[in-house]
Amino acid sequence: MFPVGDYTKTQIRALAKKWDLPVYEKAESQEICFLDTNLYKFLKSRIHTNKGPIITAKGKEIGEHQGLAYYTIGQRKGIKIGGIGPFYVVDKDFKKNVLIVAQGDFDDALFKKEFTVSKTNWISKPLKFPFKCNVKIRHLTPSVPATIKGNKVIFDKKQRAITPGQSAVFYSRDEVLGGGIIM
Known part of the structure; x- marks a missing residue:
């Protein structure tokens, strides 16, 4: 079905319904197109990851991540470390298995x-x-x-x-x- 070329999203959904694909009613998402589950569940069912430390951009350890594959630069939701104001993923150190975060929308x-x-x-x-x-x-x-x-x-x-x-x-x-x- 890909590439979709000149088809509109409405036309693609109509084709999915015609072919009885269960995703034709899926709500709008910023996740992977036409994935019938969220990205975390999809990845967790298919890859092995190791937990590791979450540190701030200033070097303070503040929590534990569930595996670097589950996070993306700029992500705010799902980090689960609490605190005052939101934390955002700013980097991933794959060699050390460390997730690096910063607090606030406009942290440098x-x-x-x-x-x-x-x-x-x-x-x-x-x-x-x-x-x-x-x-x-x-x-x-x-x-x-x-x-x-x-x-x-x-x-x-x-x-x-x-x-x-x-x-x-x-x-x-x-x-x-x-x-x-x-x-």
Whole structure:
């Protein structure tokens, strides 16, 4: 059924109903499309993870995580450490099995100015590095100015919760130049 191409979400739901797929009535979600359970339950049933410490960006241990695979950069829900005000995931140290969090929406640890991309796909004419363009790093946020230097993306201003594994899409006005996977 993928890619869905020119189909609308309504048309896809109608096809799912026609083919008697149980997900056609699934509520809107920011989780994986057409997954009939939440992401945590899905991952827990399929992978083995190890618990480990949760530390603040300042180095204080404040809890225990259930496995790094269950968390994503910028995540607030499901960390389960309590405290005054929300905590957000700012990094994951896979070598030490440590989840790093910061308290509050605007903690500096949530913001970064640059990242690298892999699996880059250029769909426009060949480009000379470095070059300026707009970059979009999540679905519901606007693209923002950046400089591309090979596989390095450097924003003009720091951006919140740059998430490894997500797509970065490069634009010149309304034209898609290409994209890659955030490392």
